[in-house]
Amino acid sequence: MNDLSNQTEDFSDIRDAVRSLCQGYPGEYWREKDRKREYPTEFVQALTDSGFLAVLIPEIYGGSELGIQEAAAILEEIHKSGCNGAACHAQMYIMGTLLRHGSEEQKKKYLPGIASGELRLQAFGVTEPGSGTDTTSIRTFAKREGDEYVVNGQKVWTSRAEHSDLMLLLARTTPKDEVTKRIGEEGKGFRYILDGMKAERILIGAECIGDSRWFIQKASEYAKDRKVFQRPIGQNQGIQFPIAKAYAQSEAADLMVRKAASLFDSGKPCGKEANMAKLLAADASWEAADVCLQTHGGFGFAEEYDIERKFRETRLYRIAPVSTNLILSYLAEHVLGLPRSF
Numbered sequence: 001m002n003d004l005s006n007q008t009e010d011f012s013d014i015r016d017a018v019r020s021l022c023q024g025y026p027g028e029y030w031r032e033k034d035r036k037r038e039y040p041t042e043f044v045q046a047l048t049d050s051g052f053l054a055v056l057i058p059e060i061y062g063g064s065e066l067g068i069q070e071a072a073a074i075l076e077e078i079h080k081s082g083c084n085g086a087a088c089h090a091q092m093y094i095m096g097t098l099l100r101h102g103s104e105e106q107k108k109k110y111l112p113g114i115a116s117g118e119l120r121l122q123a124f125g126v127t128e129p130g131s132g133t134d135t136t137s138i139r140t141f142a143k144r145e146g147d148e149y150v151v152n153g154q155k156v157w158t159s160r161a162e163h164s165d166l167m168l169l170l171a172r173t174t175p176k177d178e179v180t181k182r183i184g185e186e187g188k189g190f191r192y193i194l195d196g197m198k199a200e201r202i203l204i205g206a207e208c209i210g211d212s213r214w215f216i217q218k219a220s221e222y223a224k225d226r227k228v229f230q231r232p233i234g235q236n237q238g239i240q241f242p243i244a245k246a247y248a249q250s251e252a253a254d255l256m257v258r259k260a261a262s263l264f265d266s267g268k269p270c271g272k273e274a275n276m277a278k279l280l281a282a283d284a285s286w287e288a289a290d291v292c293l294q295t296h297g298g299f300g301f302a303e304e305y306d307i308e309r310k311f312r313e314t315r316l317y318r319i320a321p322v323s324t325n326l327i328l329s330y331l332a333e334h335v336l337g338l339p340r341s342f
């Protein structure tokens with residue numbers, strides 16, 4: 001079948017290399033990890049050894065000094081190959097904050113180890129039991145004591161915390177009732193973390209595009225092969241049209257992911273684009289997942305087809321790291337100037 005991504009010229013060397021690495025981690029590997037709820041250590045190690053997780057790190061610190069666009073291509077290919085970058089994508093998007101706002105001392109101290117794989121920077125602690133979606137209400141507090149910060153608080157849902165040596169942690173330095181502006185300049189930490197969040201939204205958008213392409217490819221192949229009423233099910237427009245629509249939605253979302261990534265790399269504002277990229281790509285991958293499952297009928301639930309696993313994996317991105325509603329609220333109130341609802 002034709003390459004559904006239709007973009008082999010875009011970082012094609014990187015994409016080819018990622019695809020070839022991913023061939024060593026087929027469906028059986030992910031099914032086993034999923035069944036045992038195990039971390040894909042071997043896969044993450046292979047990505048580290050190949051330098052893919054260090055693409056954003058400057059060359060002087062041992063990385064390849066590429067941009068978010070290349071990082072997005074890597075994560076998209078991982079997902080398009082049926083693998084899952086969620087085990088290690090944080091290292092890339094946290095880098096957005098560390099590279100732009102970390103001190104030279106921090107960079108020298110941490111980046112070489114991260115590039116070589118000796119140090120894992122895989123965790124991003126934002127969500128708290130009491131604040132959830134309302135990030136400006138976090139209670140974890142960092143109190144300055146001499147040269148150090150003493151941190152007290154509670155975080156939940158910090159993915160990969162047990163597989164990470166370092167964590168980017170969101171904490172407040174001013175009690176909430178003393179804050180005058182909710183997205184405050186005080187300490188500048190929130191602004192710094194927003195850069196990380198933009199990178200996170202773009203990269204997760206790229207993963208969703210990869211998932212979407214995987215689902216559309218699977219659905220198209222199956223629709224051609226599976227015969228019911230003595231003809232391929234894909235001959236029925238009731239099967240064809242949803243696949244075609246999911247394809248169009250995915251291609252459109254990809255344009256926004258690319259636009260956001262290119263703005264990010266050129267250092268231009270991209271809050272609106274990064275949020276729309278994540279919103280559209282997560283919706284597109286969910287649509288593609290649903291269509292793929294429907295196309296497979298009952299076999300969509302058979303573990304060995306990998307569809308129900310990918311279906312669960314991609315559904316997450318309409319909730320985390322930021323839910324669809326919160327992106328819509330940001331667009332409505334901060335971009336379109338509608339009255340604030342909370």
Ligand SMILES: Cc1cc2nc3c(=O)[nH]c(=O)nc-3n(C[C@H](O)[C@H](O)[C@H](O)COP(=O)(O)OP(=O)(O)OC[C@H]3O[C@@H](n4cnc5c(N)ncnc54)[C@H](O)[C@@H]3O)c2cc1C
Pocket residue numbers: 123124125126127131132133134156157158159160316319320321322323324325326329342
């Ligand atoms: C598998 C997984 C991995 C995660 N990894 C991380 C991680 O590594 N680091 C981290 O910090 N967090 C992580 N999270 C947390 C994730 O970011 C949050 O679950 C998410 O931000 C939503 O917060 P919540 O679950 O508290 O939902 P809530 O804030 O309780 O919201 C529940 C629902 O209500 C909606 N809602 C809330 N307020 C409004 C409103 N004003 N208007 C309209 N709708 C509203 C939300 O959109 C959501 O659908 C992870 C979550 C999961 C499930």
